[in-house]
Amino acid sequence: MFYLSYLRSELLRRKGRTILTLLGLALGIALVIVITALSHGLDRAQKTALNPLSSIGTDLTVTVKPEGVGGGAFANRTVSTDLSKLGKAGQHFSYDIFSSGSQTTFAQSQAKSVSSIPGVAKIATGLTLTATHQEGKVPKITALFKTGGQQLRVSGQVKPLSAASLAKMAKCMAKLEKSRAPTTTTTNATHGGLQPSQNGSPTASPIAKGSGPIQACMPAGVRRFSKTITVPRQTLKKQVRTPQTNIKTSSYTIGGVDTSRTDMGLITPAQVTSGRFLAKKGGREALVAGAYASSHKLKLGSTLALNRTKFKVVGIVQAPLGGQSADVYVPLQQLQTLSGQKSQINVVLVRATKGAAVGAVQKEIEKTFPSAQVASSKQVADQVSGSLVDASNLAKSLGLALSIIVIAMAFMMAALLTLSSVAKRVREIGTLRALGWTRRLVIRQIAGESLLQGVAGGVIGVAIGIAAAAAIDAFGPTLTASSTAAGSDQAVLPGAFVMGQGLARTTTSQVALRAPVAGSIILIGFALALLGGLLAGAVGALRAARLRPADALRQVE
Amino acid sequence: MTSTPALYELRGATRFFQLGDSTIKAVDGVDLSLDAEEFVAIEGPSGSGKTTLLQLLGALDRPSSGKVFFEGRDLGTLGDSELAELRLRSFGFIFQQFNLLSTLTALQNVEAGLAPFGIASAELRERSLAALSEVGLRERAFHLPGQLSGGEQQRVAIARALSGEPRVVLADEPTGNLDSKSGADVIALLTNLASKHGITIIVATHDAGLAAQAPRRLAMHDGCLVADGGKSARSNKRGSR
Known part of the structure; x- marks a missing residue:
């Protein structure tokens, strides 16, 4: 061509x-x-x-804003460790303190009212807590101070008695001898000291009060000898060394997962990269985010001890970015127990009936629960940087x-x-x-x-x-x-x-x-x-x- | 014979060009009649309107006024595609610059003139090679124009112009870029082939020697036909106005 x-x-x-x-x-x-x-x-x-984020099937994430900045739910938040309660010095300790972060917890039952909002297909609840983990050896913190035991030796001369005093004393003794004889016959010898006060002369009463009848016969100067002895004051200066500790503090997030459902929640089986999802019955099992697992040398089958409760790592997950991701996931009930927040949750995940309804549902939730913070998946995604x-x-x-x-x-x-x-x-x-x-x-x-x-x-x-x-x-x-x-x-x-x-x-x-x-x-x-x-x-x-x-x-x- | 119309019949053929405010009359009221199988030379200095007249005759252009009849048909009334058809079937052109397609071989250049006939490739090649043989360049068929001498290039152009078996070959200063020897050769070749195939040749030139070979000589000046040394019995009108 x-x-x-x-x-x-x-x-x-x-x-x-x-x-x-x-x-x-x-x-x-x-x-x-x-x-x-x-x-x-x-x-x-x-x-x-x-x-x-999208595969957890969540359109909206509802959390509750704490009331008043820095107050209310936040009031009691500083973590202080009472070292004395950890155990004996030298012992290894490890414990976790859970707090609900910037999300106020609320009763699980409240979530139900969210599900009744029109346009809501289903909801899932969760508890996302910030945990502070501390572990190390209990430090020696006792400082011993011993006081007392000083011996005071006081020596002094008693004034020599005058002849009149001696005569008086001898007379008194003789009188005492005499009075004793009838007493022994009329009364029980065991009640000796008390009997005369009943039918004896009133003068006998000071004698009876004394430590012994003989004392009463002694002259006053001998009877009452007193001297004030002052132990010299001294200031003890001793340094109490601050205990050397190897306590490590780290924080991580922990999510309580509603194990009864697998289609949506803080984490779902879809995010499990190895191992398996938490069992439905919610035993002492944990899922660990990949990054956390590698940094903490956790593997499938590892044991994760949270406040002496041992959890078995059953799965490694790819945690969702944004919103409610956590490092460790345990069954919701377990976390509630661990953190002492029975039946408390702080996240409600909402799925709308259809994509177009998300906006309306979000508005409705915000209207119904003024304190609620509602974030859509898109907003969360927008926060990703x-x-x-x-x-x-x-x-x-x-x-x-x-x-x-x-x-x-x-x-x-x-x-x-x-x-x-x-x-x-x-x-x-x-x-x-x-x-x-x-x-x-x-x-x-x-x-x-x-x-x-x-x-x-x-x-x-x-x-x-x-x-x-x-x-x-x-x-x-x-x-x-x-x-x-x-x-x-x-x-x-x-x-x-x-x-x-x-x-x-x-x-x-x-x-x-x-x-x-x-x-x-x-x-x-x-x-x-x-x-x-x-x-x-x-x-x-x-x-x-x-x-x-x-x-x-x-x-x- | 008398009933057949003249090959060309021009009546007051005029071609203006608008250049800014001034109007240039390149061809100014030419009356002319040409018969078939004539060898016509149009003489005149450059700018006298020879080329424009050739273009009117070759259906490359339409007159601004007046009529140009070719075989009885008024070229001014024909559409673009009819004119293209006429150029393909009835006219062959030869230019001073040879106007070979520089990227095509000699053979392809000839083929370019035949391609619009829509003939099969094999026949196209065969006819083109035959045309090149006639101008003695068969062995140069696969050379590019740049590899050919001026005379050879013009011979390729002649082969291309004649391959379509036209009625008329219109040559514009065909020897203008050639030395006298190859110019003479080219003219000899052209006239030989034209008479062999019964083709009318119209040559525009200011080469008196070349014009002298033509039985009929027309002279142009400022767009007007000033002399007609023709023997044509029918053409007794002298162009001047």
Whole structure:
């Protein structure tokens, strides 16, 4: 076919121009493919990171805002450790303190009223607590102070007695001897000291009060000897060394999962990456988030001791980013028991009957429960930040703009090159018309050249694009996605009032970037190249068609 | 014979060009009658309107006023595709610059003139090679124009012009870019082939030697036909106004 061989000759013998056009188109297409693949990959990565959020089947997350900042539910929040109650010094201790973070707990029964709101398909309840874990050896903290035991020796001389005193004393003694004899006969000897007071003289009573009857006969100076002795005052100074402790404090989040349902909840079987989900009966089993497991060397079958209650790790999970993610998941009842919050929950997960109803349900819940904080999955997803999101946003905004610019430039270049080729070939076109070529034939020829360039450019561009995407896949840079968990109004919480509670906890998820090239992208890229070729061809051909053959021939090359 | 119309009949054929405010009359009221199998030379200095007249005769252009009849048909009334058809079947063009398609081989250049006939590739090639053989360039068939001398290029152009078996070959300064030797060769070749195939040749030239070979010589000046040294019995009108 002559026209085809003409086309081939034309393209092959004007290599420079052809290559320029091809490269322009190809690079444009390749860029579109790469950017599309990248943003697709980023989307996918983002979905992977956020996937659990949607797969836990939750449209809305309802929490209750604490009343009054820093007061009410928050009043008693500092963690203080009474070292003396930990045990004997040197003993290993490990315990966990649970607090409900920025989400006030409420009775489980209250959740039922949420389920009665129209548009709510189902609800699941959960308890997400922030736990402070402390462990280490009980330190020696006792300091001993011994006081007392001092011996005081006092020695002094008793005044010598006068002869009159001695005579008086002897008389008294004699009298005592005399009085004793009848007493022994009339009364029981055992009641000796008391009998005279009943029927004896009143003077006997001070004697009876004394320690002994003989004492009464002693002179006053001997009877009452007293001296004040003052032990010298001294200040004892002793340093009590602060106990050296190796107590480690760390905080993590723990979620109480309603094990009776597996279709929605804080975590669902879909997030279990290895092992299994918590058993329905809610035994002492735990699920651990992958990152937490690796940092704490937990494996399937490991034992996790929470305040002396041992939980067996039965599954590793990919925790959902955002909202209500936790490091450790245990059955709800177990957590309620552990934390002493019987029948208390702090999260209600809501699924709407249909996607369109989410907004209405959210409004309704907020209206019904003024203190409730309602966050939709989308809002939670919007809170997710990190390089992944940055890259994704970048790819979405900049990437789109970039590919539009590049494609436009490629198109323009193709069109301009075709135009310039037409301008250069005006005489050629005139000659063709003189040879009897109709306008249609000339247009077909010129457009055919451009179209062929478009096809070739598309093929090359698709190849480059796929190769580039494959290269990105091979290198697979790691992106992170972070989400600030829990309270939706954290910005207003004063940071000072909680210590070591890790309220503004950040969940980070790492995702390797991939650039999957979908068949549709290839088709689109190819179609774009064709379009570029057609566009350039149309521009060139129109220009060629407008030429009158006589004018075209008159053109001096 | 008398009932058949003249090959060409021009009545007050005029072609203006608008250049800004001024109007240039490239061809200004030419009356002319030409018979078939004539060898006609149009003489005149450059800018006298020779080329424009050739373009009117070759259906590359339409007159601004007046009439150009070719075989009885008023070219001014024909549509673009009818004119293209006429150029394909009835006219062959030869240019001063040869106007070969630079990216195509000699053979392809000839084929380009035959392609719109829509004949099969094999026949197209066969006829083109035959045409190249007639101008003695068969062995140069696969050379690009750039690899050919000026004379050879013009011979390829002649092969291309004649391959479609036209009624008329219109040559615009065919020797203008050639040395006298190859110019003479080209003219000899052209006239030989034309008479062999019964083709009318109209040559525009300012080469007096070339014009002298023509049985009928027309002279143009400022768009007007100033002299007609023709032997044509029917054409007794002298162009001047």
